[in-house]
Amino acid sequence: MIEVQNLHKRFGTLEVLKGVSMTVEDGEVVCLIGASGGGKSTLLRCINGLESFQEGDIIIDGVHLADPKTDLNAVRREIGMVFQHFNLFPHLRVRENITLALRKVRHLSADEANEEAMRQLQRVGLAEKIDAYPSQLSGGQQQRVAIARALAMHPKAMLFDEPTSALDPEMVGEVLGVMRELAAEGMTMVVVTHEMGFARTVADRILFIHDGVILEEGPPEAIFDHPREVRTREFLSKVLNV
Amino acid sequence: MGGTFQVIREAMPQLLQGLSITLEISVIGLLLGGILGILFGLMRSSNNAVLKGIATVYVELIRGTPMMVQAIWLYFALPQIVGFYFSTLQASIIAITINAGAYIAEIVRSGVQSIDKGQVEAARSLGLTGGQTMRYVVLPQAFRRIIPPLVNQFAISLKDTSILSVIGAGEVMRVGQIIVANNFKALQIYSTVAILYLIIVEIISIISQRLERRMRVD
Ligand SMILES: Nc1ncnc2c1ncn2[C@@H]1O[C@H](COP(=O)(O)OP(=O)(O)O)[C@@H](O)[C@H]1O
Numbered sequence: 001m002i003e004v005q006n007l008h009k010r011f012g013t014l015e016v017l018k019g020v021s022m023t024v025e026d027g028e029v030v031c032l033i034g035a036s037g038g039g040k041s042t043l044l045r046c047i048n049g050l051e052s053f054q055e056g057d058i059i060i061d062g063v064h065l066a067d068p069k070t071d072l073n074a075v076r077r078e079i080g081m082v083f084q085h086f087n088l089f090p091h092l093r094v095r096e097n098i099t100l101a102l103r104k105v106r107h108l109s110a111d112e113a114n115e116e117a118m119r120q121l122q123r124v125g126l127a128e129k130i131d132a133y134p135s136q137l138s139g140g141q142q143q144r145v146a147i148a149r150a151l152a153m154h155p156k157a158m159l160f161d162e163p164t165s166a167l168d169p170e171m172v173g174e175v176l177g178v179m180r181e182l183a184a185e186g187m188t189m190v191v192v193t194h195e196m197g198f199a200r201t202v203a204d205r206i207l208f209i210h211d212g213v214i215l216e217e218g219p220p221e222a223i224f225d226h227p228r229e230v231r232t233r234e235f236l237s238k239v240l241n242v
Numbered sequence: 243m244g245g246t247f248q249v250i251r252e253a254m255p256q257l258l259q260g261l262s263i264t265l266e267i268s269v270i271g272l273l274l275g276g277i278l279g280i281l282f283g284l285m286r287s288s289n290n291a292v293l294k295g296i297a298t299v300y301v302e303l304i305r306g307t308p309m310m311v312q313a314i315w316l317y318f319a320l321p322q323i324v325g326f327y328f329s330t331l332q333a334s335i336i337a338i339t340i341n342a343g344a345y346i347a348e349i350v351r352s353g354v355q356s357i358d359k360g361q362v363e364a365a366r367s368l369g370l371t372g373g374q375t376m377r378y379v380v381l382p383q384a385f386r387r388i389i390p391p392l393v394n395q396f397a398i399s400l401k402d403t404s405i406l407s408v409i410g411a412g413e414v415m416r417v418g419q420i421i422v423a424n425n426f427k428a429l430q431i432y433s434t435v436a437i438l439y440l441i442i443v444e445i446i447s448i449i450s451q452r453l454e455r456r457m458r459v460d
Pocket residue numbers: 011014016034035036037038039040041042043
């Protein structure tokens with residue numbers, strides 16, 4: 001379970017998160033929506049310990065990120081993250097992209113790591129690309145490899161930061177398809193997305209983030225069909241009309 | 243013109259001897275400077291303020307002073323502090339080492355900084371430590387970008403050895419000066435010295451272009 005309590009994050013004098021509280025239950029899929037610059041990426045990065053914060057706490061299965069004694073590396077290896085720009089390692093083949101952390105962090109043998117890589121690639125439908133370099137793959141394929149790379153660590157939860165925003169339209173479906181399957185298998189997921197169709201059909205809960213605060217939250221039907229806040233309505237009318 | 247070739251032919255054995263010392267100083271200096279440069283380059287890229295500070299002072303000090311002053315200081319001034327003299331060859335190698343080290347530190351730092359921050363985030367998000375991220379993700383990528391400027395630095399260091407003639411290390415420029423002092427054939431001898439530098443630098447530059455092309459294919 002992920003619990004964010006009154007989180008404040010500043011970059012210098014710029015306050016980006018102004019007291020964010022949220023909970024993600026095990027097996028739950030939560031979608032974060034909201035205009036660019038609202039702090040969605042920063043929130044995800046804080047949850048993964050990639051970004052420090054000034055006030056509040058994040059508690060992941062009882063581990064407090066605000067506690068200076070907490071080993072952030074240990075937190076990160078239990079939480080998978082998928083980035084807008086895939087961030088595959090271009091100098092490594094697909095296989096090594098996946099096995100690197102299995103070998104160096106999980107200390108698996110080469111054989112075990114290879115088997116795990118193969119298993120995860122089959123899951124995302126890319127087993128035949130195991131010896132390719134990232135540059136030889138399409139954007140959609142790269143993102144599916146990035147998902148497989150994160151899944152290979154058997155994370156407790158997966159964070160997605162606009163995983164389809166950098167993709168050509170015809171490749172969005174294949175990535176969302178993989179994410180749908182993951183959700184159906186019960187993976188705990190926090191997804192920042194502008195794909196409202198996905199959010200509506202897959203999310204258990206939607207959080208609307210605006211200017212560093214969660215302005216509105218609820219099940220998809222409530223947010224999409226009966227938004228309470230003016231800001232939410234404005235945002236939805238913009239993204240649903242493009 | 244017959245006289246010209248005669249002069250050059252007579253001087254050639256000494257000049258080649260000098261050239262080999264030039265190469266010795268540059269190769270050893272660049273190897274040691276490479277180690278120093280990687281060390282200080284990583285220190286400059288680190289988040290540790292003390293390490294970063296030390297490396298920055300070193301780089302600024304060396305890049306902010308002429309190499310001729312550094313060489314003279316090492317050879318004539320440092321002994322007054324440490325109480326012993328370096329040989330001219332030792333002083334020359336040290337001068338090239340600390341000089342190349344400072345420039346290579348900058349090459350390494352900019353190579354490391356040129357790697358997309360997303361690479362570090364992806365690695366850290368998988369649970370790799372900072373050190374592992376550097377070793378397995380950042381440095382292998384940075385290294386490919388570093389090689390061409392590194393080869394270029396070799397050419398610069400090689401040419402810089404001519405400055406060491408002020409402390410008389412017996413490298414090719416110094417040898418040229420001694421020959422001219424005896425036979426007064428400045429035009430022939432210094433032209434030959436220039437051509438010898440040019441040949442070596444051209445060879446380095448061809449190697450560099452090959453490397454760069456191969457890097458691009460990868
Ligand atoms: N490393 C940083 N340094 C300074 N400001 C930042 C940094 N990262 C993000 N910001 C600022 O924080 C705000 C929120 O950014 P972000 O979390 O990326 O929003 P979103 O993902 O919702 O578009 C923006 O104003 C952005 O400019």
